[in-house]
Amino acid sequence: MQIFDYIGYFLISVGAIFLFLGGLGVFRMPDFYTRVQAGTKASTLGAMSIILGVGVLQPEWFVKTLVIVIFLAIANPLSSHALARGTHKAHQKPIVKDEKIEDAYEIAEHKAEEKNIK
Amino acid sequence: MKKLIVITLLLILGFYLMSTFISVPFGAERIAGVKDYYLKQSPETLKVSNVVTAIVVSFRGFDTLGEVTVLFLASTALGSILYRRRTHHSGLNPQREAVVSSTLVRTGAKVLFPMIILLGAYVFVHGHLTPGGGFQGGAIIATGFLLILISYRKFFINHNVLTWVEALAGTTFVLIGIGGFIFANQNNFLENFLPEGTLNNLISGGVVGIIYIAVGFKVGAEITGILDTLLTIKEAGLNPDEN
Structure with missing residues (x-):
């Protein structure tokens, strides 16, 4: 049983570190898109590993925690995808230093719209 | 003159309120009796391990019936106010259909919906x-339906079904309450008349669990109806000929 305790505590510490990094990313990043990717990636992994660690520490909760982990793995990236897409649709520009960088997605959408009009 | 009357009335009201509250002592010795009664009675007599539920559904069940009625009235009022702005034929809103959510959101909503329910x-x-x-x-449950509603714009919720679910759940609540009159030992409204079962089991607490299931169906149907009504309204002034 001892080894499972160590695995559980390890997972919880990893999760705590990643949640902290995610919070730091949201705080430090310059614009919406970088913030949402920092928040999503780090906090998804952090929350998942914390919940999985709890499941390893308490074996009778393991199935429930697995269901929660699956839910998080689907819901968390999905919601931030919807947020980022909505922001892009609202013509929010990301902060770029290099002016030559183009928004390929927007150009493609623009072309598709022009085709539809024709 | 008007202000003087208002101030006098407020002072009289304040005086009587104060004289009532002064008689309640600080330190809550009088409230402690009620608290101990609830904490003792809900596991022992009712076999309900969640004391809050025991208070809400059993000790103050009549109050909860009133709350459910308030929710019903609120959803009815909202529906009747917004009814004129709704599209009548199919319940669908062309504005709403024009916005397409991405494939990811639609697929994810399909996967997440059963889990939320x-x-x-x-x-x-x-x-x-x-x-x-x-x-x-x-x-x-209503948030699950909201997810489906915002990801599938053409998803159509039949309001007749919602009304029936709501009505059946509300009737179940009242019928269980009347059942307390007829079958229970003490013949009170909402008195428990089913066997209590054992503490901490799923089937325990007599009528408390059944009432909460009915409340769950009712609240889910009502909030889903409110959300659907809010989503199907047209923007005011867009089609002036229809209003």
């Missing part, structure tokens, strides 16, 4: 054992 059902079925209950479970 499962969580909501779990919360209101276990209302007498764990934190949560009918109101919370119903709200969770």
Whole structure:
């Protein structure tokens, strides 16, 4: 049983570190898109590993925690995808230093719209 | 003159309120009796391990019936106010259909919807054992329907079905209450008349669990109806000829 305790505590510490990094990313990043990717990636992994660690520490909760982990793995990236897409649709520009960088997605959408009009 | 009358009335009201509250002592010795009664009676007599649920559904069940009625009235009022702005033929809104959500959101909503419904059902079925209950479970179920509604713009909710679910759940609540009159030992409204079962089991607490399941269905149907009504209204002034 001892080894499972160590695995559980390890997972919880990893999760705590990643949640902290995610919070730091949201705080430090310059614009919406970088913030949402920092928040999503780090906090998804952090929350998942914390919940999985709890499941390893308490074996009778393991199935429930697995269901929660699956839910998080689907819901968390999905919601931030919807947020980022909505922001892009609202013509929010990301902060770029290099002016030559183009928004390929927007150009493609623009072309598709022009085709539809024709 | 008017102000003087108002001030006098307020002073009289304040005086009587103060004289009532002064008689309640600080230190809450009088409230302690009620608290001890609830804490003692809900596991022993009612076999409900969640004391909050025992208070909400059993000791103050009549109050909860009133709350459910308030929610029903609120949803009815909202529906009747917004009814004229709704599209009558299919219940669909062309404005709403024009916005397409991405494939990811649509697929994800399909996967997540059963899980959300499962969580909501779990919360209101276990209302007498764990934190949560009918109101919370119903709200969770409504969020599941909201997810489907905003990702599939053409998803159509039949309001007749919602009305029937609501009506049946409300009737179940009242019928259980009347059943207390007829079958229970003490012949009170909402008195428990089913076997209590054992503490901490799923089937325990007599009528408390059944009432919370009915409340869950009712709240879920009502909030889903409110959300659907809010989503199907047209923007005011867009089609002036229809109003």
